[in-house]
Amino acid sequence: MGLDPQVADALRARLPEVADRVVLTIIDEVPSYAGAFSGRMGEVIRNAVQLALGGFLTLAARRDGKAPPKAPAIEGAYQLGRGEARSGRTVEALLAAYRVGARVSWRDMADAAVAAGIGAEQLARFAELVFAYIDELSASSVAGHTDELESSGRVRQRNLERLARSLLTGAPADAVNAAAERADWDPPATLTAVVLPESQVSHALTALDPATLQPTDEVPGVPDGHAVLLVPGNGSAGARRTLLRSLQGTDAVVGPASPWLQVAASHRRALRCTALGLTGLVDSEEHLAALLLAADPEARADLRARVLAPLADLRPSTAEKLTDTLRSWLLNHGRRDAVADELFVHAQTVRYRVQQLREVYGDRLEDPAFVLEATLALA
The missing domain is CATH 1.10.10 (Arc Repressor Mutant, subunit A)
Structure with a gap:
């Protein structure tokens, strides 16, 4: 674009002030950021704002027709997105912050540019450049946010799968508790093992507690083509009725509700009931005599x-x-x-x-x- 040197100097002199105003306005207008600017993460965000604005001025001031590298600002925006995902803020909050930042930055920098004598044609081009640049930064931040969620989601999913396997294989209680902590999973009062065809797992999961565990590795004793779900509950009769209603329309075999660390017993009961060859939704509690007779x-x-x-x-x-x-x-x-x-x-x-x-x-x-x-x- 090639801003006039005096305009570029005026904008650069206002850069710290503009950056601070961007941060304060985001805090004021985007609720998710109310307490976000204290501590190390606050410094990261402030630095990202200053880096973005500084990169933009460098881009806007070039007069040789060559675009300076955007990589530092783009990378900074990407890392900002990852950090925001780790902090638990949504991509909607992140984009809202960008919209606020774009508005405040344009207003303050346009005022400074006009005061420094920028022409109308150059001001219009300046506006295009501001919003195109912020679009690039926001897209990079969204990519970072998405990648972080996918990465952390995969890690958590693996930890949940390991937790489920530890429960079913009878690992020591301290090891299982540690696995639950790593998976960020709050132990319920009880767990109920459910054995059902793999083809019905997706349907069942849509109706069950989101904290339901599903081991994806091969579980000993489970028939081919079947899977195991470990469903949280509180051990009440009402909770069991709700579970059975949720599984209507499936060929699930439902074990008893067991204290969560002892769910392997519920799993064994469900497997023995599966071996009876019953069809439809099967409540193992209604087949105790048959299970006893089939035990040996x-x-x-x-x-x-x-x-x-x-x-x-x-x-x-x-x-x-x-x-x-x-x-x-x-x-x-x-x-x-x-x-x-x-x-x-x-x-x-x-x-x-x-x-x-x-x-x-x-x-x-x-x-x-x-x-x-x-x-x-x-x-």
Whole structure:
């Protein structure tokens, strides 16, 4: 542009004053910056403003047609954006600060330039240059802000994933607490393990607590094509109802709510319930008996064989009918009509079969220990 030397000198003399006014106006008009200019970060921001304005004057004063390097000011703006992201200020607040800075800078520098005798044509060109330059700086700051959020977000996400894995692998409590602190994650009263198809994870996460943990590394025991979520809660019945409502429409298996450091137990329960082969949304709390019976399949098979041993010498068809009758008789507490309804036979048929069972088992049908074993074996 080639500002007249006297205009450039006048502007440069006003530079510290303009920079201070920019800072004070940003503090006054952008709430996020009310306490931002104390301490080291305040110095960084003040220096960035002075560097930006100084770089602009150097650019505007060149008369040889060659643009001076903008790299220092652009880099300063980029680092300012990263610092603002680390300080927790939004990109909207950052852009608002730039808008305020552009307005104040233009007003003060235009006044100084007019007082120094700048011509109308040069003043118009000066305005174009001011706002184009600030656009470049703000774009660089936004890029820095975005990059910092992405970088810190990736780091935090990795820390959250490590925390989830530590919880599921039974790491010592002090190590898990340290992992939670590194991840900036506030431990809840309870965590509930949820096992569900990977294809349904995104849908589920939109409805669950944002603090839900998701280990992305392979978790031992989880079936292929499935994932684990650890959902925060307070352990109340209401919280569980809310969790189950949030998972409606999924094939999730929901473990019990456990103290957060003991969520591995909830995870184990959810995995055992998954192995039952149930479909739809499954609340493990409603399948405790089935889980108990499935805990040791070999032991249950041995118990069944022992309970049914007295029927081994009968014809297979007879043994099968008596096995069904014994099971129904046990589960219905000997109510003949209920057994008949369940087996779709006449009550007299039930009476006849029970008589056969008494002949085979004798007094054992009245023995509480045998009744318990037979119920467990045939349930």
